[in-house]
Amino acid sequence: GAVVSQHPSWVIxxxxxxxxxECRSLDFQxxxxxxxxxxxxxxxxxxxxxxxxxxxxYEQGVExxxxxxxxxxxxxxxxxxxSAHPEDSSFYICSAQKTGTAxxxxxxxxxxxxxxx
Amino acid sequence: xxxxxxxxxPLSVPEGAIVSLNCTYSNSAFQYFxxxxxxxxxGPELLMxxxxxxxxxxxxxxxxxxxxxxxxxxxxxxxxxxDSATYLCAMSGNQFYFGTGTSLTVIP
Numbered sequence: 394g395a396v397v398s399q400h401p402s403w404v405i406x407x408x409x410x411x412x413x414x415e416c417r418s419l420d421f422q423x424x425x426x427x428x429x430x431x432x433x434x435x436x437x438x439x440x441x442x443x444x445x446x447x448x449x450x451y452e453q454g455v456e457x458x459x460x461x462x463x464x465x466x467x468x469x470x471x472x473x474x475x476s477a478h479p480e481d482s483s484f485y486i487c488s489a490q491k492t493g494t495a496x497x498x499x500x501x502x503x504x505x506x507x508x509x510x
Numbered sequence: 511x512x513x514x515x516x517x518x519x520p521l522s523v524p525e526g527a528i529v530s531l532n533c534t535y536s537n538s539a540f541q542y543f544x545x546x547x548x549x550x551x552x553g554p555e556l557l558m559x560x561x562x563x564x565x566x567x568x569x570x571x572x573x574x575x576x577x578x579x580x581x582x583x584x585x586x587x588x589x590x591x592x593d594s595a596t597y598l599c600a601m602s603g604n605q606f607y608f609g610t611g612t613s614l615t616v617i618p
Contacts, residue, residue: 397553436610486553488554500556501546504552
């Protein structure tokens, strides 16, 4: 199998606080992980590509100081939403690419629903 | 022009019907083609992936790729209410691109 977990599954926080979301590949190693954002009834928007041991690559328009990504091991990437505001409320989904495979085998986590009050 | 075009639907069919979902694309460099299923409030689940042109079958699901027409399809036979979800096509060459997703409802 190829199981990816995310924690927490949902979080409610006050405006101005920071929130950390973890993405773990449970039964395989992932050199590369991806972070997506999804608004209701819309498609996935790639935010950044996270590579183990190096800096993340952010998509145009995504603030790297706002969305901090750390990929410290082959099974864990974290996304920290700093100084969260209500407009950051969204569904955040990570995916992991199996090490040694081409990009086609991305496996997704279950997502984290963030609500900023 | 978007890299990947997908009709968002919604698509509603009776149980047992054959469902056809489609995407078109513009980049001839795409080599890998995927279909994901996403239930409400869940992450996408990889259903099928195909390299280059051709057909691939897995149970009730068949994926087709026609690179000459830049057109991919997912067929669902004997559709079930549990197939109700959003179906995302995706493709990659050097980068990964998603369609916007087609919302499918299978009515019992």
